Amino acid sequence: MEQIKEQITEFITANFLFDESITLGAEDSLLDTGVIDSTGVLELVAFIEETYGIKIEDEEIVPENLDSINNISLYISQKLSQVSAGQAAN
Numbered sequence: 001m002e003q004i005k006e007q008i009t010e011f012i013t014a015n016f017l018f019d020e021s022i023t024l025g026a027e028d029s030l031l032d033t034g035v036i037d038s039t040g041v042l043e044l045v046a047f048i049e050e051t052y053g054i055k056i057e058d059e060e061i062v063p064e065n066l067d068s069i070n071n072i073s074l075y076i077s078q079k080l081s082q083v084s085a086g087q088a089a090n
Helices: 003-019 038-052 069-089
Strands: none
Touching: 003 038, 003 069, 038 069
16 A cells, blocks of 8 residues: 555645645645645546556545545555455456
């Protein structure tokens, strides 16, 4: 999961913080701090789907899944586990 956190942090820093020297904690709300807005959420979803090969359903695009680096990392890990479990069952 640490690798996922690093990749998400790098993406957010490069695309939303523009490599500024702003410290973003793993639990900080990306929406409340103004780091991302609704368009940014869609960019983040596209990045996650492309990078990790998972499909994020519309009903999964909620703050509980996508509002902090920790939440995003946990969500991706859970989705990857579901995909792996589904493939193992086949």
